[in-house]
Amino acid sequence: MELNFEKPLSLLTLDEIDQQEGGVIQSFRTGHTSPYPDPADWLNGEEPPPGVFITSVEKVLNWSRHYSLWPVMFGLACCAIEMMCMAASRWDLARFGMDIFRASPRQADLMIVAGTLTWKMAPWLKRIYDQMPEPKWVLAMGACGTSGGLFRDSYSVVPGFNLVVPVDVYVPGCPPRPEALMRAIMDIHEKIDKTRILKR
């Protein structure tokens, strides 16, 4: 999604930027009322047809994606603390091959959206998602990610991230423990393993 400012931002005053940003957020909100369908067709996907070459090539490709899943930093609220815990020494994300949280979406495959998403932040979440290269996966962490959680009825909170981006795996909990998040990452791995890449 492109944010349409009339003039380059560097030419505007701060008040004008505030007004235009409000307009952008309002239009974003009216444009995102129904949730994206979950990309969950892999769950009941058909078995791979027999074919030694294609299956083994696919296996290698999926294996390389499986073990080099780099997450983009997207900690929004308290869930991010648990996410950091998971990346640090005790739970040690590096053994899944997810060594570094990338600061740039251009280098990342997985977006762990951790925390409460407000409508003011939502356009930028979408922007970060759009900047990520294909193939990409999204993991909604916490109660706020799945449904808006405690703040579901608030005027400013997005009730569920699937209004903004298609979400692959939801992690319930407020906040979820690092083990729960790791389980979700293993679900993403399972999805990657079962993805049919090559056309038949």
Place this chain on the structure above:
Amino acid sequence: MLVDYSYIALFLVAAILFTAVVLGLPVLLKKLGIVPSKPNPVKNSAYECGVETHGRTWVQFNFRYYYYALLLIAFDVLLVFLFPWATQIGSLGFYAFGIVFAFLLIVLAGYLYAWKKGALEWN
């Protein structure tokens, strides 16, 4: 004689091969349909990541930070020398002590000069 330079040619060949593979592999994977191609304006823009800058990007810093940076460099170097010396102070003896002391005096002179000039005062 000229054979000695063949290593450099080997390096050149390796560098060219590496660059070609790294640049060509994504193109090949895209051609084969392994990497899905779903371009959008944001993805194609040259801006690396995140939000574009708000307001003017020419931010001015107070020039007094310059003094602090200079002092920091001087004392950084001093500390880099002091720590290894301090861990081995017993075995290095008086000669090393004298040298470090002289070095300390030189930096101290600079410190006193900066102090006298008022570089440590913010106003």
